[in-house]
Amino acid sequence: MTPILLVLLLALRAPAQAAGPVAGSVVSSKEWKVRRGAEKEEEFIGDVRYRSGRTIFTSDWALFKHATQAWQAKGKVRVESLLEDGDSMAAQGDQAVFSQQTEKGGLTGKDGVEFTRTPRDEEPDHGRSARLEWEGKNRVAAVDGVRLWGPRLEAWADRADYDRFSGDLKLSGHRPVLLKLPGFDESSSDWVGALQGDSVNAYQNPRRLTADGKARGWLDFTEKRAHPKPVEEPER
Numbered sequence: 001m002t003p004i005l006l007v008l009l010l011a012l013r014a015p016a017q018a019a020g021p022v023a024g025s026v027v028s029s030k031e032w033k034v035r036r037g038a039e040k041e042e043e044f045i046g047d048v049r050y051r052s053g054r055t056i057f058t059s060d061w062a063l064f065k066h067a068t069q070a071w072q073a074k075g076k077v078r079v080e081s082l083l084e085d086g087d088s089m090a091a092q093g094d095q096a097v098f099s100q101q102t103e104k105g106g107l108t109g110k111d112g113v114e115f116t117r118t119p120r121d122e123e124p125d126h127g128r129s130a131r132l133e134w135e136g137k138n139r140v141a142a143v144d145g146v147r148l149w150g151p152r153l154e155a156w157a158d159r160a161d162y163d164r165f166s167g168d169l170k171l172s173g174h175r176p177v178l179l180k181l182p183g184f185d186e187s188s189s190d191w192v193g194a195l196q197g198d199s200v201n202a203y204q205n206p207r208r209l210t211a212d213g214k215a216r217g218w219l220d221f222t223e224k225r226a227h228p229k230p231v232e233e234p235e236r
Helices: none
Strands: 025-029 031-035 039-051 055-065 070-082 088-099 106-119 125-135 141-150 153-163 168-172 176-178 192-196 197-201 209-212 216-220
Touching: 025 031, 088 125, 106 141, 125 192, 153 197, 176 197, 192 209
Parallel strands: none
Antiparallel strands: 025 039, 031 039, 039 055, 055 070, 070 088, 088 106, 106 125, 125 141, 141 153, 153 168, 153 176, 168 197, 176 192, 192 216, 197 209
């Protein structure tokens, strides 16, 4: 996942005006404040909107601390990113933090966070958790109360780690569950199944599922099986 907060290079001094493009980025907000000195800070207030390349970030408020190269954002935080391979990702919550030095960040919300991943020319996958954490562009984790659902799979876990570079998904925590749906793999679209274990993994290349630690599950090879309806969270 592209980092939710990227470097905000320049803003106009005049409030309620959009900044000019700098290194391919544009930022606007209703009000802009600068605190100079040893602890220089830039504060953006009201309808904050930042666009750089294929990423758009919005919030009600944002603060950048130059000394630590750290970002904070609050209020209707949302990021949308179109990836190089044609996939798109979006996430929304109430508060976000990001370090430009470590490329680590997090997103939280009073009612949790919601996120989607839409493969090119395919239906989207959805997710919900207490928070999102990420490091760099390719590693993102959903933490606490994780629920994933879409046309390819459904899952429940305490933690879900996704590697965008490999496309691999790892579920961990208290007995995660993954339900494989017909669209997971074209070569096996006529069967469904479920896995539960101490950890459950979904690999992209080649597409396969594994479970470790007291693993259990079931398979159904019924031909032309209809797409099952979403199910409630199973006992874990």
